[in-house]
Amino acid sequence: MTVTGPQGFRAAGVAAGIKASGALDLTLVVNDGPLDVAAGVFTRNVIKAAPVLWSQEVLKQQRLKAVVLNSGGANAATGPGGFQDTHATAEKVAEVLQAGAIEVAVCSTGLIGERLPMPAVLSGVESAFKALDASAEASLNAATGVMTTDTKPKQAFAKHDGGWSVGGFAKGAGMLAPNLATMLSVLTTDAVVDKETLDRALRAATRVTFDRLDVDGGTSTNDTVLVLASGASGVEPTELELTELLTKVSLDLVLQLRADSEGATKDVNITVQGADSETDAIAVARTIAEDNLVKTALFGSDPNWGRIAMALGRVPARIDPETVSITINGVTLFAQGMPAADRTAADLTAREIEIVVDLGVGTEAATVYTTDLSHGYVEENSAYSS
Amino acid sequence: MTVTGPQGFRAAGVAAGIKASGALDLTLVVNDGPLDVAAGVFTRNVIKAAPVLWSQEVLKQQRLKAVVLNSGGANAATGPGGFQDTHATAEKVAEVLQAGAIEVAVCSTGLIGERLPMPAVLSGVESAFKALDASAEASLNAATGVMTTDTKPKQAFAKHDGGWSVGGFAKGAGMLAPNLATMLSVLTTDAVVDKETLDRALRAATRVTFDRLDVDGGTSTNDTVLVLASGASGVEPTELELTELLTKVSLDLVLQLRADSEGATKDVNITVQGADSETDAIAVARTIAEDNLVKTALFGSDPNWGRIAMALGRVPARIDPETVSITINGVTLFAQGMPAADRTAADLTAREIEIVVDLGVGTEAATVYTTDLSHGYVEENSAYSS
Numbered sequence: 001m002t003v004t005g006p007q008g009f010r011a012a013g014v015a016a017g018i019k020a021s022g023a024l025d026l027t028l029v030v031n032d033g034p035l036d037v038a039a040g041v042f043t044r045n046v047i048k049a050a051p052v053l054w055s056q057e058v059l060k061q062q063r064l065k066a067v068v069l070n071s072g073g074a075n076a077a078t079g080p081g082g083f084q085d086t087h088a089t090a091e092k093v094a095e096v097l098q099a100g101a102i103e104v105a106v107c108s109t110g111l112i113g114e115r116l117p118m119p120a121v122l123s124g125v126e127s128a129f130k131a132l133d134a135s136a137e138a139s140l141n142a143a144t145g146v147m148t149t150d151t152k153p154k155q156a157f158a159k160h161d162g163g164w165s166v167g168g169f170a171k172g173a174g175m176l177a178p179n180l181a182t183m184l185s186v187l188t189t190d191a192v193v194d195k196e197t198l199d200r201a202l203r204a205a206t207r208v209t210f211d212r213l214d215v216d217g218g219t220s221t222n223d224t225v226l227v228l229a230s231g232a233s234g235v236e237p238t239e240l241e242l243t244e245l246l247t248k249v250s251l252d253l254v255l256q257l258r259a260d261s262e263g264a265t266k267d268v269n270i271t272v273q274g275a276d277s278e279t280d281a282i283a284v285a286r287t288i289a290e291d292n293l294v295k296t297a298l299f300g301s302d303p304n305w306g307r308i309a310m311a312l313g314r315v316p317a318r319i320d321p322e323t324v325s326i327t328i329n330g331v332t333l334f335a336q337g338m339p340a341a342d343r344t345a346a347d348l349t350a351r352e353i354e355i356v357v358d359l360g361v362g363t364e365a366a367t368v369y370t371t372d373l374s375h376g377y378v379e380e381n382s383a384y385s386s
Numbered sequence: 387m388t389v390t391g392p393q394g395f396r397a398a399g400v401a402a403g404i405k406a407s408g409a410l411d412l413t414l415v416v417n418d419g420p421l422d423v424a425a426g427v428f429t430r431n432v433i434k435a436a437p438v439l440w441s442q443e444v445l446k447q448q449r450l451k452a453v454v455l456n457s458g459g460a461n462a463a464t465g466p467g468g469f470q471d472t473h474a475t476a477e478k479v480a481e482v483l484q485a486g487a488i489e490v491a492v493c494s495t496g497l498i499g500e501r502l503p504m505p506a507v508l509s510g511v512e513s514a515f516k517a518l519d520a521s522a523e524a525s526l527n528a529a530t531g532v533m534t535t536d537t538k539p540k541q542a543f544a545k546h547d548g549g550w551s552v553g554g555f556a557k558g559a560g561m562l563a564p565n566l567a568t569m570l571s572v573l574t575t576d577a578v579v580d581k582e583t584l585d586r587a588l589r590a591a592t593r594v595t596f597d598r599l600d601v602d603g604g605t606s607t608n609d610t611v612l613v614l615a616s617g618a619s620g621v622e623p624t625e626l627e628l629t630e631l632l633t634k635v636s637l638d639l640v641l642q643l644r645a646d647s648e649g650a651t652k653d654v655n656i657t658v659q660g661a662d663s664e665t666d667a668i669a670v671a672r673t674i675a676e677d678n679l680v681k682t683a684l685f686g687s688d689p690n691w692g693r694i695a696m697a698l699g700r701v702p703a704r705i706d707p708e709t710v711s712i713t714i715n716g717v718t719l720f721a722q723g724m725p726a727a728d729r730t731a732a733d734l735t736a737r738e739i740e741i742v743v744d745l746g747v748g749t750e751a752a753t754v755y756t757t758d759l760s761h762g763y764v765e766e767n768s769a770y771s772s
Contacts (some may be wrong), residue, residue: 014593044700046705047695047698047705076695076723079722079723081724097507099714112692112693112695112697113692113720113729146723217676217677217678217694218697219699221696250451280480291604292603293604297768299764299768300767300768306607307498308433309433309463309498309607310498310606312433313429313432313434314432314604314605319433321434334499337465339463343499377678377682377764378682378685378759379761381683381686382682382688
């Protein structure tokens with residue numbers, strides 16, 4: 001069990017007929033309590049899909065009973081009609097659960113700019129309600145129902161010694177599959193926690209996990225991470241304990257998302273240390289992660305530190321060319337303004353690549369998780385919608 | 387004639403033996419006066435190649451007699467030894483021209499992090515000096531000597547009715563060929579002009595031409611645009627006239643750079659209008675131009691406006707989702723927050739693609755020149771240095 005691993009949760013994933021393929025395309029996660037506390041983080045894109053606008057309103061309330069998610073359509077850039085579709089979906093879930101629509105969050109993923117087939121969505125909600133279960137199969141179906149170009153479901157679970165746990169699933173990554181907006185994740189916990197503490201813990205966890213996954217710089221119209229707390233364990237962890245377990249499960253999901261990202265042949269960790277501020281460290285790491293010349297060199301297993309130097313030098317951060325060092329897979333290739341070793345000393349043939357950039361001007365650090373840029377990425381993203 | 391088209395200039399391009407291939411790899415441009423006024427713009431990357439650091443000092447002086455440029459090595463990230471190499475190159479040019487080293491600008495392009503073969507460079511300067519000429523062949527050789535992965539030389543020339551002209555050449559584009567840092571351009575004019583006016587005119591011209599070419603977001607360690615004024619026409623144009631002709635020649639070169647960029651199969655103009663500020667318009671256009679999901683869709687001739695909406699929505703600019711419209715090749719596909727036409731109404735099969743985004747909140751506009759992201763780009767940039 002993953003999303004249903006913590007006590008007090010049931011889930012289901014069904015084939016509602018939204019996707020022509022007949023694959024699972026509608027997921028329902030229900031919090032049976034006793035608590036119905038929740039928190040969420042959403043895309044910072046100003047063009048927000050209808051379900052994001054709706055779920056942000058839901059999170060302003062005190063109670064969240066359930067989350068309904070669909071693949072096969074992002075319901076983004078669909079105007080007032082699209083918002084009505086989201087509302088009708090929440091109403092349908094509320095009806096079967098005998099709850100209020102404002103207690104039901106909605107997430108959608110798929111093509112931008114297309115309306116959802118609402119008869120299929122609404123009958124899918126009824127099927128999902130009937131299929132609700134706390135079994136491992138239900139967790140798997142829930143994680144599968146949100147998949148788009150994902151080749152496998154992403155699930156994670158971690159139990160604390162104190163007798164409570166965190167579980168969840170995720171799909172997509174960044175705007176990896178942009179048509180297929182987006183990165184969605186639902187986390188669950190049976191910890192006893194109040195809304196404000198859960199919100200802080202979720203933000204602290206996502207800022208070093210989901211926020212640090214950067215495959216192509218995209219920020220979709222639909223990105224959403226929700227966490228639901230049932231309190232069913234009866235245990236109230238400290239905020240730090242909760243943050244740590246949420247971070248652990250989130251990082252597990254993030255690394256699964258990266259490993260399954262479109263066309264990726266390399267898993268690349270970029271750590272920037274010795275920075276004047278964490279903001280600088282993140283900015284430098286992100287710029288390197290998003291640089292196509294760095295990414296294509298990594299695809300070619302080429303320890304081309306000159307491209308990394310070029311990329312970091314264009315970041316508006318505190319950088320002194322004389323104090324920067326660049327280390328790839330343990331071999332320092334650039335230091336003190338000049339080459340420190342022959343580039344061939346670094347072996348990049350394995351899938352895992354560790355890049356460490358030390359700015360040498362401060363004590364702050366950050367790690368960003370990225371991939372290479374491959375023929376597979378170009379192929380999948382040039383051919384998709386046609 | 388191009389770089390030698392304006393009166394008062396001679397140029398040469400020779401095979402100095404810097405490149406193992408025996409191709410032309412050293413270019414010399416000499417201003418025979420009577421004026422020796424110049425201006426330059428340089429990369430904003432904080433990691434600057436030795437020749438950039440040198441030439442910035444040269445431009446602080448009042449006189450510039452010549453520019454020497456080499457391909458086959460960027461002389462970037464080469465430490466104090468690399469700077470000494472640049473200085474020795476300028477000294478050699480000064481010696482043959484009987485000028486001061488501080489009157490000689492230096493530009494380099496090629497692999498980052500490698501020292502130049504100085505005996506070849508210095509003997510190349512002597513050969514180039516002997517070959518100096520104002521002929522069309524000399525212009526062509528000068529434009530050829532700076533080529534790296536360029537498949538053809540880029541030259542331009544424009545004559546003003548008033549009896550003066552602007553010419554020049556360029557190579558590379560952005561960090562299109564990052565190992566092969568960089569974008570270099572030398573412009574010449576026989577207009578009579580003072581240094582301050584020339585500097586303002588060059589900055590005004592480059593900010594809407596070279597600064598608006600964005601193939602992959604890169605900013606190399608070596609980017610340099612120089613303009614030399616001989617005054618040999620005896621005509622002193624207005625600052626506006628000079629700016630306009632410099633802009634015309636620069637745009638000509640920029641479109642040639644784009645057309646020859648690595649792997650490009652599409653020439654894409656992205657115009658953002660109705661913006662609150664020109665800064666906003668540029669930021670939105672650049673973000674769209676650099677978005678890999680937009681670029682791969684363009685490679686696939688797919689009018690995927692959802693990816694454009696996603697990209698613009700993540701720009702920190704004044705954007706209202708309800709007032710944005712997206713028009714591709716004359717067909718408005720998105721407006722008032724929802725689809726305005728079926729995406730198939732826009733035909734993207736031709737090489738030229740016009741994207742117009744109207745933010746609908748102001749009156750400012752900007753155009754950025756970019757390309758698609760193709761298999762060819764990945765191939766050339768993953769295979770290059772190995």
